[in-house]
Amino acid sequence: MTISCSVKDLVFTYQGEPTINKINFDIHRGEIHCLLGPSGSGKSTILRLLLGIEKPDAGEIYIGEQCVTSDKILIPPEQRNIGMVFQNFSLFPHLDIWHNISFGIRKLPKDIIHERCNYLLKAINLSQMAHKYPNELSGGEQQRVALARAMATNPPILLLDEPFSGLDSKLHEDLRDFTLHFLHSMQATALIVTHSPEEAMAIASNIILINEGTVQQQGKPDELYFYPKNRFCASFFGMINQFETEIMDGCIKTPLGQFEVNEASNYQKAMMMVRPESIKLEINAEHPQAICDEVKFLGRHSIIHLTTLAHLGRQWHFHALVIGKAHIKPKDLVVLSVNKNEVFIF
Numbered sequence: 001m002t003i004s005c006s007v008k009d010l011v012f013t014y015q016g017e018p019t020i021n022k023i024n025f026d027i028h029r030g031e032i033h034c035l036l037g038p039s040g041s042g043k044s045t046i047l048r049l050l051l052g053i054e055k056p057d058a059g060e061i062y063i064g065e066q067c068v069t070s071d072k073i074l075i076p077p078e079q080r081n082i083g084m085v086f087q088n089f090s091l092f093p094h095l096d097i098w099h100n101i102s103f104g105i106r107k108l109p110k111d112i113i114h115e116r117c118n119y120l121l122k123a124i125n126l127s128q129m130a131h132k133y134p135n136e137l138s139g140g141e142q143q144r145v146a147l148a149r150a151m152a153t154n155p156p157i158l159l160l161d162e163p164f165s166g167l168d169s170k171l172h173e174d175l176r177d178f179t180l181h182f183l184h185s186m187q188a189t190a191l192i193v194t195h196s197p198e199e200a201m202a203i204a205s206n207i208i209l210i211n212e213g214t215v216q217q218q219g220k221p222d223e224l225y226f227y228p229k230n231r232f233c234a235s236f237f238g239m240i241n242q243f244e245t246e247i248m249d250g251c252i253k254t255p256l257g258q259f260e261v262n263e264a265s266n267y268q269k270a271m272m273m274v275r276p277e278s279i280k281l282e283i284n285a286e287h288p289q290a291i292c293d294e295v296k297f298l299g300r301h302s303i304i305h306l307t308t309l310a311h312l313g314r315q316w317h318f319h320a321l322v323i324g325k326a327h328i329k330p331k332d333l334v335v336l337s338v339n340k341n342e343v344f345i346f
Contacts, residue, residue, distance in 0.1 A: 001028040003062070004189040005050070005157045010059035012045055012213075019045055020056070020213045027157060027191055027206075032183055034204035035193045038236075042213040043193045047161055050191075051084065052077040064156050083155035087162045089146040091134040097121070097145050098130040104153045120148040123182060139167060140175050147179065151186055158183070158190040164199065176203060197237045201225070209233060231346045234273045239303075241279070241318040243272045252345065255289060255308040255316050256338045261345055271346045276303065276321035278342035281334045288333035293317075295326050302326035306334070 005027040012020035020042050027033050035043050048054040050061060052068065052075060061069035063082065068075040091100050102117050121127045124144040134142055143163065150158055163179065164172050180203050183190050194200055200207050201221040208218045217229045228234035235242070243254045247268045251258050254272050256279065261270060281304065294305040304320040328334065 003027065004029045004064060005191070006060075006062040007046075007050075008060045008062075010046070010049060010056050010061070012049060012054065012056045014045075018213060020049070022059070023210070023213070023215050025208050025215065025218060027189060029156075029189050030187050031205045032180070032188075032190045032192065032203060033206045033208060034200035035191055035208050035210065036195070036197065036200040036236075037210040038195055041210050043195075043210065044161070045213075046210075047159060047193055050159060051082060052080055081153055081155050083150035083153065083158035085143075085146045085150050085158065085160040085163050087165060089134075089142045091142055091145060091149070093134055096131045096133050097126065097137070100134070100145055101149045101152055103149065116152060120152060123185060124148045140171050140178075143175055144178065144182075147182060151188060156189065158188050160190060160192045162193055162195070164194075179203070201237075209236065211236075226342070228344060231271060231273065234344045234346070239276055239319060239321075241274050241276065243274075243316060243318075245270055245272060255318070256336050256343070257340075259340065259343060259345060273344040273346070274338055274342060276319045277301075278338050279318075279320040280337045281306075281320055281322075281328055282337075283328065283332050284335040285333045287335060289336050290334050292328050292330050292332045292334060294330055295328060297325055300324070304328050306336075309333075 003026050007023055007025050010020055010023045011018065023046065035046060037043050045054065049056055049069065055074050056069060058071065060067055063080055067073055068080055092103065095103065098117055101120055102113050105113055105116060121130055124147065126141060126144060129137065137145065164176050167175060176199065192203060204221060206219065207221055207224055209216045209224060211232055217224055217233045224233060225237050234240060245252045245254055247261050247264045247270050248266055250264065251260055252270050252272060256274065259272065288309060290306040290308045292304055293307055296303045302322050302325055304322065304326055306318055306320060308316045
């Protein structure tokens with residue numbers, strides 16, 4: 001596959017401290033990637049380096065086959081032809097929608113401008129609003145105009161910086177869905193910056209998960225969810241149960257059973273992690289392992305709060321998740337089971 005953007009051994013320091021530490025990733029043409037990580041992980045810095053606003057201490061950036069950043073090269077932002085959708089949209093308030101979209105291509109022949117603007121206005125379902133101004137549009141409509149303006153120059157890659165933050169949940173979902181279908185319809189290559197795992201999994205074909213300036217894991221959403229490489233990767237994708245224990249005779253004992261651990265010595269500390277949806281429960285008052293403390297119904301699913309019984313030794317508090325409304329009630333005694341393939345041991 002053709003690579004639209006390539007980052008090689010990128011290093012950036014701020015006040016003597018490395019904020020980006022030898023980051024590598026490729027973005028293939030026609031794919032949507034998400035740069036995912038917590039606040040302060042380095043996402044915005046990577047965006048500025050890609051745009052050419054900042055110069056790295058080491059490493060290279062390629063847009064297509066052109067090297068735009070290296071120890072000897074720093075192509076300025078205006079010559080990189082990178083599309084950018086900012087968090088606050090940054091539309092020109094004194095220009096109507098037509099002229100906002102055509103701003104980046106205003107030097108092209110008029111027939112090409114006319115054809116491309118009409119095409120983009122139709123793609124964002126705003127043809128009837130071409131001569132309105134940004135302050136006459138809703139937040140969702142302004143976002144769509146910002147997308148069209150960024151795509152007008154046919155950029156080799158489109159960058160979107162937290163494009164759905166600050167929106168109410170319904171508009172958030174609607175705009176996220178629109179953006180996904182718009183990018184696919186335009187066969188666009190995009191890198192979306194977000195701190196939301198749910199957002200990344202909903203929109204990206206590939207996720208680059210970073211923390212403290214380092215790539216922790218990258219791959220398809222299901223790969224990161226089901227095969228995390230470390231504790232950070234496992235815990236970042238929503239609620240997860242953690243059981244700190246000790247290895248003995250190649251095994252660890254937990255409230256959810258005994259699990260083998262390869263190539264580990266006795267008394268070595270281990271962390272067993274399992275997602276709430278991987279835990280199965282059955283009411284059983286004769287041989288119970290845990291008691292239900294509380295059940296919270298959240299619409300699409302229910303979260304069940306559990307505590308292991310004292311006869312198991314240590315009492316653990318943990319959570320299970322079931323689709324829809326739970327059949328378990330507070331004070332019910334239950335037995336536990338888990339698919340060993342869905343258990344992570346670090």
